[in-house]
Amino acid sequence: MLSENPVRSVNVGIVGLGNVGTGAMSILAGNAAQIEAKLGFPLRVRTVCSRSVASKELPAGLAGVKRTADWRDVVNDPDVDVICELIGGTGVAHELIEAAIAAGKSVVTANKELMALQGAAIWEKAIAAGINLAMEASVAGGIPIHTVLREGISGDRIQALYGILNGTSNYILTEIEKHGTAFETVLAEAQRLGYAEADPSADIDGFDARSKLALLSALAFGEQIAPTDIYTEGIRRLTPLDFQYAHKLGHTIRLLCAARETDEGLLLSVRPALIPSETILASVQGAYNAIWVRGEYGADTFYYGRGAGPHPTGVAVVSDLMRVAREIRSGSPERVSPFAHERLGAYKPIPITLQRRAWYLRFRVHDRPGIIAALANILAGKNVSLDAVLQLPSDSKDNLPFVITLETTSEQDVRDAVARMATLDFLTEPPLVLPMETSL
Ligand SMILES: NC(=O)c1ccc[n+]([C@@H]2O[C@H](COP(=O)([O-])OP(=O)(O)OC[C@H]3O[C@@H](n4cnc5c(N)ncnc54)[C@H](OP(=O)(O)O)[C@@H]3O)[C@@H](O)[C@H]2O)c1
Known part of the structure; x- marks a missing residue:
């Protein structure tokens, strides 16, 4: 028998019925009973919206919901909370x-790009309007890293955060590593399988990961960090040979997102880097994401899971909806923006050229005597010490690859030295320069 006083639901409007919207809807429909049991009241989808909404197939439990192609209808629906x-x-x-x-409606978003660019201003408006805002799905899909940084380890003082935040790049790199296949071939296969977009630039040039790192470092360090504060380099130049050399050096290569506190300020980068093979980040394969956070008090914690996909991201959206619904029901406590610690002012981004690292330099040359001496001479001119020279067997004298590793030195000195090398006529392409994250 139905209760005479059914508990009123919190009502949801969903705008965008693509990968994430479809995943969220299927969880809201398929897991409705458990969601209601956990909340103590139902979470009900009231209206759904997309440009082509008429042709969308909705999950069985949602067959009767209102459909519209105009998002304003969702905002103006008095029954949508x-x-x-x-x-x-x-x-x-x-x-x-x-x-x-x-x-006056609360908002759940999965939009990393918008929140990385405008998050601080949007949060201020949300707080002034007294509504709830949640954005868990915007970084690392199925990994609840926002909640970790805002709640789980918020008592700690974060010193460093490292992440593998782009599943497409990680899939490509780990395929090159496993099978020795060329970058272009793996990318084409990833596009065929639907892991990479037709225009793959956002993923392989590092911009998607950059938005995510901007958000995570804002949460971790409390600064308003713009994507442009982050030095960004993509993975297009990596070859199977680079993995062979990295392995010889006891390392592998990943598109590493890094945010590190130093005495001078915050060092922020998204770039391919050599990381030790035994580090836990090196075991992250395929389209998985991972985040490693180091705190002053709690030391190291590690978070791993699927970074994208309708269901993992859908779980993040639905869990945000549940959090927001609870706050709507119980009355929200005073909210503080996750971008609000600017009052601390302790962490300002500084140029990446100030960082000191060991380095991997891969060359391709027309072979002839005196090459190493010429390169060593330029490095010595910048007070850069050469650590090792590696050369794997190769048939090609016209395009001969070899690697030089450098002892710890500033990025500016390495860049200056590499700029001077550009005039050397034996190089067949500019050197590939990668940092070696030996401290991971
Ligand atoms: N895909 C993932 O795994 C993933 C993971 C984490 C975060 N995210 C984030 O989640 C968000 C959605 O990504 P997605 O992959 O689900 O995108 P998607 O598959 O391209 O879906 C976008 C949806 O938005 C609808 N839409 C676009 N413009 C609209 C408009 N003006 N009015 C109404 N509807 C409109 C589209 O409608 P039509 O289909 O009718 O054109 C489509 O249903 C993005 O911010 C993305 O960065 C995605």
């Missing part, structure tokens, strides 16, 4: 979130 922005991008998504806040 929380709006999920699952469109992506910085145009309509921004307009929608601002309209929702102005209408």
Whole structure:
């Protein structure tokens, strides 16, 4: 028998019915009973929206919900308490979130790009309007890293955060590593399998990971960090040969997102780097993501899981909806923006050229006598000490590869030395320069 006083639901409007929207809907429908049991009240999808909503197939439990192609209908629906922005991008998504806040509706978003660029301003508006805002799904899909940084280890003082935050790049790198296949071939296969976009630039040039690192370092260090504060380099130049040399050196190569506190300020980078083979990050394979956080008091913690996909990301969205729904029901405590610790002012981004690292330099040359001496001479001119020279057997005298590793030295000195090498006529391409993260 139905209760005479059914507990009123918290009602949700979903805008964007692509990968994430579909995943979130299927969880809200398929796991409705358990979600209600955990909350003590139902979470009900009231309206769904996408441009082609008429042709979308909805999960069985949601067959009767309202459909619209105009997101304004969702914002203006008096029965919708929380709006999920699952469109992506910085145009309509921004307009929608601002309209929702102005209408006094809480917002859940998966939008890393928008939150990395505008998150601080959006949070301020949300707090002023007294609504709830949640963005767990915006970084590392299925890994609840926002909650970790905002709640789980918020009592610690973060010193460093390292991550593998782009599943597509990690899939490509680990395929090159395992099978010795060329970058272009692996990329084409990733596109065929749907792991990489037709335009893969955001993933392989590091921009997607950069937005995620901007958000995570803002949460970890409390600064307002712009994506442009982060030195960014992609993975296009890596070859199977680089993995062979890295292995010889006891390392592997990953697109490493790094945010480190130093006495001078914060060093922020997204770039391919050599990491020791025995470090836990080196075991992250395929499209998985991982984040390693080092705190002053709690030392090291590590978080691992699927960084994308309808269901892992959908879980993050639905869990955010549950958190927001609880806050709507119980009355929100005073909220503080995750970008608010700027009051501390302790961590300012500084140029990456100030960092000191060991380095991996891979050359390709027309072979002839005196090459190593010429390179060593330029390095010595910058007070850079050569650590080792490695040369694996090769048939090609016209395009002969070899590697020089450098002892710990500043990035600026290495860049200056490499710039001087550009004039050497025996080089067949500019040297590939990668930092060696030996301290991981
Ligand atoms: N994919 C992942 O695994 C993943 C992981 C973490 C975070 N995210 C983030 O989640 C968000 C969504 O990603 P996604 O992969 O789900 O994108 P998607 O598959 O491209 O889906 C986007 C959806 O938004 C709808 N849409 C676009 N413009 C619209 C408009 N003006 N009005 C109404 N609907 C509109 C599209 O409608 P039509 O289909 O009708 O055109 C589509 O249903 C992005 O911010 C992304 O960065 C994604």
